[in-house]
């Protein structure tokens with residue numbers, strides 16, 4: 328949308344509609360989304376998903392919050408493109424979504440909490456603010472022996488847990504889920520403890536998108552959902568830059584996966600040719616392909632619950 332600057336922080340867009348910058352952009356420089364000038368709420372639709380934000384009296388936290396917002400906005404943009412039901416937890420307390428960006432004693436010595444884990448619980452995605460700090464995140468990645476760890480990856484993974492809750496109340500869908508991913512009623516805490524206590528099964532690559540996905544059916548789902556969003560966004564970007572002959576939005580699931588298999592190899596080779604590691608260090612085997620197709624079907628069913636096309 329092309330905008331021209333008016334007076335008093337007002338921007339004029341198409342059909343002479345006026346907008347202003349989100350208050351988190353005006354006050355902190357962490358958001359570049361606009362709100363209609365006559366909207367009573369000072370925050371944009373994306374920032375209204377926040378419940379806890381990093382303490383802005385601490386200098387390093389400005390950049391960390393900005394990075395967290397970039398990841399969150401990219402996630403929200405893709406979810407809106409996919410037309411899945413999505414409301415913030417303030418306007419929909421029963422089934423909306425909120426974000427907590429929280430610190431612990433590793434970044435704030437006087438804080439009470441020794442370790443705040445990135446995760447999802449009852450409509451709230453919690454991201455430890457240190458995930459937005461390159462040194463801390465890369466150190467963690469190496470310690471955990473992970474090939475990939477990004478703010479956006481966390482956001483997409485955790486949103487998978489939220490949408491699992493949204494579709495799993497349907498008994499037929501739950502049965503189909505269990506047939507592919509396993510029974511999610513198996514002891515979650517024990518499964519995670521076992522995962523962290525020993526190496527993953529040597530043949531995990533034949534069944535899962537990542538080693539972590541092998542820890543428990545719900546983590547397998549969240550990892551697969553996250554990759555579905557990666558693939559959707561990457562193909563959308565490639566199409567916008569004229570790299571695909573066909574519009575990915577009209578491709579079926581199998582065609583999209585085949586297209587991404589080819590494109591991700593090219594992406595990795597390009598990365599290596601400028602001295603970087605693989606951008607997408609994952610292999611989509613046939614088991615993962617079936618799970619991605621299941622995510623595609625779930626998204627189709629979630630769209631039916633959300634018949635209004637969301638724009639903007």
Ligand SMILES: [Zn+2]
Pocket residue numbers: 349350351352358359360370371372373374375
């Ligand atoms: Zn905003």
Ligand SMILES: [Zn+2]
Pocket residue numbers: 484485488545546549
């Ligand atoms: Zn998870």
